[in-house]
Amino acid sequence: MKFQEIKNNIYYCGLNDCDRRIFDELIPLEHGTSYNSYLVKGSEKTALIDTMYPPKAKEYLKRLAENQIGKIDYIIANHGEQDHTGSIPALLEKYPNAIVVTNPKCAENIKSMLHVAEDKIRVIADGEELSLGNKTLKFIFAPGVHWPDTMFTYIKEDNVLCTCDFLGAHYTFNDVFAVECDALMKSAKRYYAEIMMPFRMMSERYTKMVKEMNVDMILPSHGPVHTNPNYILDLYTEWTSPSPKNLVALPYVSMYESTKEMVDYLANKLEAKGIEVFKFDIVDDDLGDLAMALVDAASIVLGTSMVLAGPHPTAVNVTYLASVLRPKAKFGTIIGSYGWGGKLFDILVTLLAPLKLDLIEPLMIKGKPKAEDFAKLDEIAESLYEKHKSIGLL
Ligand code: FEO
Numbered sequence: 001m002k003f004q005e006i007k008n009n010i011y012y013c014g015l016n017d018c019d020r021r022i023f024d025e026l027i028p029l030e031h032g033t034s035y036n037s038y039l040v041k042g043s044e045k046t047a048l049i050d051t052m053y054p055p056k057a058k059e060y061l062k063r064l065a066e067n068q069i070g071k072i073d074y075i076i077a078n079h080g081e082q083d084h085t086g087s088i089p090a091l092l093e094k095y096p097n098a099i100v101v102t103n104p105k106c107a108e109n110i111k112s113m114l115h116v117a118e119d120k121i122r123v124i125a126d127g128e129e130l131s132l133g134n135k136t137l138k139f140i141f142a143p144g145v146h147w148p149d150t151m152f153t154y155i156k157e158d159n160v161l162c163t164c165d166f167l168g169a170h171y172t173f174n175d176v177f178a179v180e181c182d183a184l185m186k187s188a189k190r191y192y193a194e195i196m197m198p199f200r201m202m203s204e205r206y207t208k209m210v211k212e213m214n215v216d217m218i219l220p221s222h223g224p225v226h227t228n229p230n231y232i233l234d235l236y237t238e239w240t241s242p243s244p245k246n247l248v249a250l251p252y253v254s255m256y257e258s259t260k261e262m263v264d265y266l267a268n269k270l271e272a273k274g275i276e277v278f279k280f281d282i283v284d285d286d287l288g289d290l291a292m293a294l295v296d297a298a299s300i301v302l303g304t305s306m307v308l309a310g311p312h313p314t315a316v317n318v319t320y321l322a323s324v325l326r327p328k329a330k331f332g333t334i335i336g337s338y339g340w341g342g343k344l345f346d347i348l349v350t351l352l353a354p355l356k357l358d359l360i361e362p363l364m365i366k367g368k369p370k371a372e373d374f375a376k377l378d379e380i381a382e383s384l385y386e387k388h389k390s391i392g393l394l
Contacts (some may be wrong), residue, residue, distance in 0.1 A: 001063065001066075002067065003039060003063075003067050004175070004176050006038070006160070006176065006177075006217065006219065006225055007158050007160060007216075007217065008157075008158055009040065009041040009042075009135075010038060010039070010040050010041075010155065010158060010160065010219075011038065011039040011040075011041070011067075012036065012037075012038060012039075012176040012225070013037045013038065013039045013048070013060075013063065013064065013067070013069075014034055014035050014036035014037040014038075014050075014052070015034065015035055015037075015052065015056050015059060015060060015063075016032060016033075016034045016172040016173070017032050017033050017034065017035065017053070017056065017172070018032040018172050019032060020032045020033050020170075023170055023194070024194070026194065026287070026321075027190065027193075027194045027287050027288045027291060028286050028287065028288050029170045029288075030183075030186070030187065030190070030288070031170065031171045031172055031183065031187055032170070032171075032172045033170035033171065033172065033222050033223075034171065034172055034173065034222055034223060034224075035052050035053045035056060035083055035084065035221070035222065036050060036168075036219065036220065036221045036222060036223075037049065037050050037051055037052055037060070037084075038050065038162060038219055039069060040132060040135060040137070040155060041069075041132075041135075042131070042132020042133040042134055042135040043132070043133030043134040043135075044131070044132060044133030044134075045073040045074065045131070045132040045133060046069065046070065046071060046072055046073050046074075046132070047072070047073060047074040047075070047076055047101075047130075047132055047137060048072050048074070048075050048076065048091070048098075049076040049078065049137075049153050049162050049219075050076065050077065050078055050079075050084040050085075050162070050164070050221055051075065051077075051084060051085060051086070051087040051088055051091055052084075052086065052087040053082070053083040053084075053086055053087075054082060054086035054087060056087075057086070057087040057090045060087055061087070061090060061091070061094055064094075065094075071095065071097065071098075072091070072095040072097075072098040073097070073098060073099070073132075074098065074099055074100075074101045074122075074130065074132075074137075075088060075091060075092075075098050075099070075100045075101065076101050076102070076137065076139075076153050076162075077100055077101070077102040077106050077110060078102075078106075078150065078151050078152065078153055078162060078164035078221065079106060079147055079149055079150045079151070079164045079165065079221075080102075080105075080106045080109030080110055080113065080147065080149045081147060081165075082113065082114070083221075084164070084221055085106075085109075085110055085113075085114060086114070088100060088110065088114055088116055089114055089115070089116060092116070092120055098120075099120060099121070099122050100116060100120055100121045100122070101121075101122045101124055101130060101139075102121065102122075102123065102124070102149075102151070103123065103124060103125075103126070103139065103141055103149060103151050104123050105143070105147075105148050105149035106149035106151070107121045107123045108149075109149055124139050125139075126139065126140065126141040126151075127139070127140065129156075134157065135155060135156070135157050135158070136155070136156040136157060137153050137154070137155060137156075138153070138154040138156055139151050139152075139153055139154075140152040140153075140154060142163075142164070142166065142206055143202075144199045144202030144206075145164075145165070145166040145196060145199060145202050145203055145206050146165055146166070146195050146196055146198075146199055150164050150165065150166070151164065152164060152166070152210075154213075154215075158216070158217075159214075159215050159216040159217075160215060160216055160217040160218075160219055161210065161213060161215045161217070161218055161219065162219045162220075162221075163210065163218055163219065163220050163221075164220070164221050165195060165196075165220070165221050165222065166196065166203070166206060166220065167188075167210070167218050167220045167226070167232045167233070167236065168188070168191060168195075168220035168221055168222035168223045169184060169187040169188035169191045169220070169222060169223030169224070170187055170190070170191050170222055170223065171183075171184055171187040171188075171222070171223040171224060173223075173224050176224055176225050177224060177225050177227050178223075178224035178225060178226050178227065178228070178231065178232075179224070180228070180231050184223070184224070185235065186292070187223065188223065188232060188235060189235070189239065189292050189295060190288040190291060190292055191222070191223070192235075192236070192239050192295065193288070193291035193292050193294060193295050193325060194288075194291055194325070196240075197239075197291075197294070197295060197325050197326060197327060198324060198325055198326045199326075200240050200242075200326065200328065201240075203236060203239075203240045204236075204237075204240035204241070204242075207233055207236040207237055207240055210229070210233060211229075211230075211233050211237075215229055216229075217229065218232060218233075239295050239296075241328075242328055243328075243391075244296060244297060244298035244328050244329060244330060244391075244393075245276070245296040245297070245298060245393070246274070246275055246276055246298060246388055246393035246394060247275070247276045247277070247278060247293065247296050247297045247298060247299075248267075248270055248275055248276070248277045248278070248297060248298070248299040248300070248301055248384060249278050249280065249290065249293045249294055249297040249299070249300050249301070249327075249329070250263060250266070250267060250277055250278060250279045250280065250300075250301045250302075250303065251280040251282050251290055251300075251302060251303070251315075251318050251322075252279070252280070252281065252282060252302070252303030252304065252315075253281075253282040253283055253303070253304055253305060253312045253314045253315050254303065254305055254337075255305040255307070255312070256305070256337075256339075256367075257368075258305070258337035258365070258367055258368045258369065259303045259304060259305050259335070259336050259337045260303075261368065261369055262303060262335050262336070262337065262363070262365070262369050262373070262377060263279060263303040263335070264279075265369070265374060265377050266301065266335065266377045266380060266381055267279055269377065269378060269381035270381050270384060270385070273381060273382075273385045273394075274394055275384065275385065275388060275393075275394070278290075278293040278297070280293070282312075282314045282315060282317075282318050283314060287318075287321070290318070290322075291321075291325060294322060294325055294327035294329065295327065295328075297327060297329050298329060298330055298331060298387075298388055298391070298393055299329055299330070299331040299332055299333075299384055299387065299388070300322060300327070300329045300331075300332040300352075300355075300357065301332060301333050301334070301335065301380075301384075302315060302318070302319060302332070302333075302334045302335070302336075302348060303315075303334075303335050303336055304334070304336040304344065304348070305336060305337055305338070306336065306337070306338035306339065306342050306344050308342070309341065309342025309343065310342055310343060310344070310347060311336070311344055311345070311347055311348055315336075315348065316347060316348070316351065319347075319348050319351040319352060320351050322352070322355070323351050323352060323353075323354050323355055326354070326355070327355070329355065329357060330357065330358060330387070330391065331357055331358045331359075331360065331384060331387045331388075332352060332355070332357035332358075332359055332360070333359060333360040333361070333362050333363070333380055333383075333384075334348050334349070334362040334363075334364075335362065335363045335364075335377070335380070336362075336363075336364055336365075337364070337365050337366070337367060337368070337369070338364060338365075338366055339366075339367070344362075344364045345362050345364065349362075358387065360380055360383045360384065360387075361380075363376050363377065363380060
């Protein structure tokens with residue numbers, strides 16, 4: 001298949017992975033993903049910006065050969081993770097005169113993880129430029145979105161910016177240019193939640209920086225090319241904002257419906273007070289939907305049954321995930337039910353500590369909720385209402 005030209009001798013040479021159902025063995029993908037690679041043909045030199053996920057290397061190399069690209073002078077590695085660099089050793093075998101161009105941290109990663117020889121790597125500095133003849137690549141270090149080794153590559157004459165994983169989406173396409181729609185927005189949000197939200201403040205900073213650059217196009221490493229950069233930049237402006245929305249994320253697991261009864265009761269009470277609630281069945285629902293809710297939620301309420309004198313292991317898993325994703329939530333609590341006894345909250349409170357939530361007194365009951373338990377849930381609903389009101393959400 002012929003490579004699609006994006007702009008003035010800049011071509012898309014990545015691949016879709018329509019069958020991929022999960023990334024990082026963590027969050028399900030609704031629309032597969034793409035591994036983007038861009039071929040930039042200058043009047044004197046040719047550069048390949050990012051490469052390919054190793055299981056797709058054979059197909060990638062075949063397509064490069066079919067497109068008769070000739071020589072490759074430079075392989076630009078914007079970041080060392082192997083979905084973008086894993087094919088560098090195979091590329092260097094096929095194109096032995098190519099030199100990998102990257103930043104110092106990424107160079108170390110490529111050397112240690114992929115065993116690329118030092119003399120095949122040219123290390124550049126932040127802001128350094130590389131001439132391809134009539135095109136110039138400028139390297140902009142962007143540590144923290146999302147690895148310490150991440151950088152962007154700006155193609156000056158064409159005013160396009162390759163943003164690596166930043167501003168991407170796990171999404172597949174026939175035409176490389178973004179068609180702005182709900183499905184793309186949700187894929188980008190799910191992706192942001194898992195990959196960028198843990199570094200929200202850095203993401204906020206680089207969103208502002210890219211906006212100020214006023215580029216014509218954004219070429220990310222996953223998902224479609226944005227010819228209207230403000231579409232994805234405005235979404236990132238909203239997601240990275242420190243202000244949460246009037247939303248309670250309520251993940252729960254319930255063995256005998258007692259916890260579920262508490263969750264449903266509390267959710268109804270909150271909704272009656274004008275607070276949006278996202279209930280999430282930890283066992284059956286899609287973790288990506290919870291991650292997306294965590295992008296916006298002002299509060300997190302965990303509901304869990306007790307297993308073997310402790311919280312249900314799936315609740316521990318979700319609490320840990322919520323903790324490492326570092327959402328902007330400000331308030332929280334835990335509710336749950338036990339059978340014969342034990343400690344329901346200690347592990348969960350410890351796991352939630354990095355989020356520095358303002359925690360409301362948790363509620364643990366024995367078996368099914370009684371009138372006095374419903375009264376305590378009323379108090380939790382009222383406390384959450386007051387907390388949301390205190391930060392201007394109501
Ligand atoms: Fe898509 Fe951080 O690699």
